[in-house]
Amino acid sequence: MSxxxxxxxxxxxxxxxxxxxxxxxxxxxxxxxxxxRKLASLVGLPFRDSDAEIEAASRMSVPELFEAYxxxxxxxxxxxxxxxxTQEGPQVLATGGGAYMREETRLLFRTCAVTVWLKADLxxxxxxxxxxxxxxxxxxxxxxxxxxxxxDIRYPVYAExxxxxxxRNVRREVVAEEIVAAxxxxxxxxxxx
Numbered sequence: 303m304s305x306x307x308x309x310x311x312x313x314x315x316x317x318x319x320x321x322x323x324x325x326x327x328x329x330x331x332x333x334x335x336x337x338x339r340k341l342a343s344l345v346g347l348p349f350r351d352s353d354a355e356i357e358a359a360s361r362m363s364v365p366e367l368f369e370a371y372x373x374x375x376x377x378x379x380x381x382x383x384x385x386x387x388t389q390e391g392p393q394v395l396a397t398g399g400g401a402y403m404r405e406e407t408r409l410l411f412r413t414c415a416v417t418v419w420l421k422a423d424l425x426x427x428x429x430x431x432x433x434x435x436x437x438x439x440x441x442x443x444x445x446x447x448x449x450x451x452x453x454d455i456r457y458p459v460y461a462e463x464x465x466x467x468x469x470r471n472v473r474r475e476v477v478a479e480e481i482v483a484a485x486x487x488x489x490x491x492x493x494x495x
Contacts, residue, residue, distance in 0.1 A: 315345050315482060318489035323347075323388060324481075325395045325411050327402040327460055328420035329452055331430035333469045333477065334396035337420060340478035342394035345485075351396045356383050364398075373400075381407055388414045399452070403459055416488065418481055419463035424450055426470060464488060 324341065326334040335351050342349035353364050356379060360367060367376045380401055387395055388410060395415070401407055402417070411417050422430075428446055460466075465484045469477060 315485045315489060316347075318493055319345075319392055319416065319485075321392060321414070323391075323393045323395050323415045324485065325397060325415040325417045326420055327397055327399075327417055327463055328422065328469065329399045329427055329449070329456060331427040332399075332420040332422045333430070333474065334420055336474045337469070337477045337481070338394050338396040340474045341481050344478055344482055345394070348393045349396070350387055350390075350393050352380060352384050352387065352401060353396075353398050355387060356380055356398075359383055377401075377404065385410060399456070402463075403456060408459075408462060416465070416485060417463040418465045418467055418484070419460045420469040420477070421457070421460070421466050422469040424453060427453075429471075 324345070324347070326338050326341075328334055338351070339349050356367070356376075357363055360379065362370065364376070367379070371379075377400055380398055381404055384395075384397060384401055384407055387393070402411075424446070427449055431445070431449070465481070465488055467477060467481050467484060
C-alpha cells in the first residue's frame with residue numbers, strides 16, 4: 303500500500319473510528335508492541351502498551367508483579383489499567399496476552415474499540431519469545447508445551463476479535479499496513495449497516 307491508496311485508507315480509518323481505539327490482542331511474541339507502534343504512526347494515533355502502563359503504575363516489572371502477587375492479582379490490576387486507558391480517547395493499545403481472556407475486558411472493548419488479533423503459529427512465537435527472558439508464564443522446564451497450552455486455551459477466545467491478522471516473519475510495516483486495510487474494510491462494512 304503506498305501513495306494515494308494509503309492516504310485513502312488512512313483518512314477513512316481515522317474518520318470512521320470516531321472515539322474508538324484499535325486494540326491489539328494475541329499471545330506473547332505475536333508482535334503487538336512492535337506492530338502497534340508502527341500502526342499508531344500510520345493512522346496518526348498515540349500508542350500505548352498496557353504492560354508498560356502497568357509497570358509505570360506499580361513501579362514494578364511484570365515478572366516482579368507475577369512473583370510478588372501471582373497471576374490473579376496481576377490480571378485484576380491489568381483490567382483496571384486497561385479500563386482507565388480506554389477512557390483516554392482513541393489510541394492504538396497493545397494488551398498483554400491474558401487481558402482479552404477476561405469477559406469484562408472483552409465487553410469493554412466491544413463498546414469502545416475495534417479489536418485486532420495478531421495470530422501467530424507456535425514456531426514463530428517460540429522464536430520470538432526465546433530472545434527475551436522476561437516472560438513469567440514461560441519460566442518452567444518446557445516453555446514450548448506451555449505456549450501450546452496457551453494457544454489451545456486462548457485462540458478460541460481470541461477468535462472473538464473483530465479482525466484477525468496473521469503475524470509472521472515479515473517486516474512490521476507489512477503487518478501494520480495489512481491492519482490498516484482490514485480496518486478500512488471493517489469500518490466500511492460497519493457504516494453500511
